[in-house]
Amino acid sequence: MRKHNFFPGPATLPFEVIQEAAAGLVDYHGMGVSIAEISHRSPIFTDLLDEANALVKKLYGLSDEWAVLWLPGGASSQLTVAPMNLTEPSDKIAFVDTGFWADRAIEAASNEANAFYLASSKDTNHDRIPKITDVQGARYLHVVSNETIDGTQYHQFPEVDVPLVADMTSDFHSRPLPMEKFGVIFASAQKNFGIAGITCVLVNKNVLPDKSSRKIPKIFDYHTHIAENSLYHTIPTYPVYVALLMLRYIDKQGGLAEMQRLSQVKSSLIYSEIDRNPLLQGIVVTEDRSVMNACFKSQSLEMDQQILRFLEQNDIVGIKGFPTKGGFRASIYNGQSVESVAHLVELLQNLPL
Numbered sequence: 001m002r003k004h005n006f007f008p009g010p011a012t013l014p015f016e017v018i019q020e021a022a023a024g025l026v027d028y029h030g031m032g033v034s035i036a037e038i039s040h041r042s043p044i045f046t047d048l049l050d051e052a053n054a055l056v057k058k059l060y061g062l063s064d065e066w067a068v069l070w071l072p073g074g075a076s077s078q079l080t081v082a083p084m085n086l087t088e089p090s091d092k093i094a095f096v097d098t099g100f101w102a103d104r105a106i107e108a109a110s111n112e113a114n115a116f117y118l119a120s121s122k123d124t125n126h127d128r129i130p131k132i133t134d135v136q137g138a139r140y141l142h143v144v145s146n147e148t149i150d151g152t153q154y155h156q157f158p159e160v161d162v163p164l165v166a167d168m169t170s171d172f173h174s175r176p177l178p179m180e181k182f183g184v185i186f187a188s189a190q191k192n193f194g195i196a197g198i199t200c201v202l203v204n205k206n207v208l209p210d211k212s213s214r215k216i217p218k219i220f221d222y223h224t225h226i227a228e229n230s231l232y233h234t235i236p237t238y239p240v241y242v243a244l245l246m247l248r249y250i251d252k253q254g255g256l257a258e259m260q261r262l263s264q265v266k267s268s269l270i271y272s273e274i275d276r277n278p279l280l281q282g283i284v285v286t287e288d289r290s291v292m293n294a295c296f297k298s299q300s301l302e303m304d305q306q307i308l309r310f311l312e313q314n315d316i317v318g319i320k321g322f323p324t325k326g327g328f329r330a331s332i333y334n335g336q337s338v339e340s341v342a343h344l345v346e347l348l349q350n351l352p353l
């Protein structure tokens with residue numbers, strides 16, 4: 001029996017995707033080889049890669065101005081690679097301090113250019129998305145579309161006159177996007193569309209400077225990967241294959257609008273219970289609550305522990321909050337089923353306290 005899995009990433013995937021991924025790992029379509037045992041340059045694999053690129057372009061309606069890249073190193077490496085590619089060392093980059101992943105981003109970008117926070121919600125323990133209007137001469141604005149640990153999410157992206165560079169690791173492929181606002185979007189796969197080991201990067205080629213005084217190592221230069229269709233080096237083939245299975249799944253379900261509808265259904269179930277249940281409370285202001293990571297706590301640390309034990313005894317895994325935050329975090333990405341969320345809510349309605 002599969003557990004009701006609320007891990008924040010790597011995270012649960014639809015069982016049909018896991019089954020197909022498992023079958024392909026053992027014997028890809030009866031060919032007598034695993035999908036992980038063939039060359040990344042063989043037509044079998046390059047056809048899969050082309051299909052993954054085409055599906056991403058289809059989901060977002062991307063024109064040829066956009067490149068779809070598949071890179072190793074996680075979103076963590078993009079926190080350095082994006083500013084390296086998009087700026088001169090003398091440029092300014094604006095950030096919004098939404099929490100943990102904004103801090104990681106500004107720390108990384110500070111080595112590449114002049115990175116600064118425009119606004120912060122630190123004083124209120126990152127319980128909201130600070131509102132900003134002006135970017136004070138920055139070359140671009142970095143946003144974390146969904147703060148995985150803090151449980152906040154942009155439901156409207158800022159109106160500014162520079163491109164947004166977005167870390168969408170915890171909400172990519174979960175809703176349609178106003179693509180005209182973005183210059184670069186990147187996301188590790190292991191939350192919403194696959195397993196760990198691959199990062200999908202969307203680059204609007206118009207935001208890449210024609211010339212830079214910076215010497216970018218070839219392996220970190222977006223131009224290298226655009227020219228080589230992500231095959232400059234040995235691409236992590238199996239994680240790309242699983243991402244393709246997830247893209248097919250998303251497309252078959254009805255695309256990004258359907259993922260968004262399901263996220264609303266799942267998050268409303270949980271947040272309604274948090275708001276109804278006198279033992280529980282949310283930790284984020286209502287309008288900025290994440291529909292991917294619902295964070296909440298009970299009335300005391302002892303009660304948190306009692307509830308955690310009860311949930312775990314009833315087949316829930318991965319729901320403990322991040323250590324610095326405490327409480328609970330129910331991660332409800334694309335792979336999470338409405339049934340598992342309903343099971344969690346039923347348990348919360350019947351806490352033995």
Ligand SMILES: Cc1ncc(COP(=O)(O)O)c(C=O)c1O
Binds near residue numbers: 009076146148149168
């Ligand atoms: C919003 C966000 N950005 C970046 C990362 C880092 O991703 P990775 O560990 O794959 O580099 C994470 C990981 O949880 C994340 O949630």
